[in-house]
Amino acid sequence: MSKEAVCPMKLEPEPRTRLIQYQHRSQTYEARLNRKGEAARISMNAGLGHSDEEVEAEFAARRASTAQLA
Numbered sequence: 001m002s003k004e005a006v007c008p009m010k011l012e013p014e015p016r017t018r019l020i021q022y023q024h025r026s027q028t029y030e031a032r033l034n035r036k037g038e039a040a041r042i043s044m045n046a047g048l049g050h051s052d053e054e055v056e057a058e059f060a061a062r063r064a065s066t067a068q069l070a
Contacts, residue, residue, distance in 0.1 A: 043049055050058075 040049075
């Protein structure tokens with residue numbers, strides 16, 4: 001009856017492979033962030049955005065109504 005040895009440790013990939021994986025994740029994140037920023041610029045240029053004052057006023061009203069419920 002043969003027994004196979006099982007290594008309980010998770011072996012890390014070689015450093016170069018880890019570097020490539022890190023660079024890929026970084027590039028993917030940056031591309032996603034750039035797309036999100038471009039979409040926001042298009043939205044603002046189309047007049048679909050809200051000013052800081054409008055957003056602050058809306059959330060101040062929400063906070064006030066929430067405080068009244070408590």
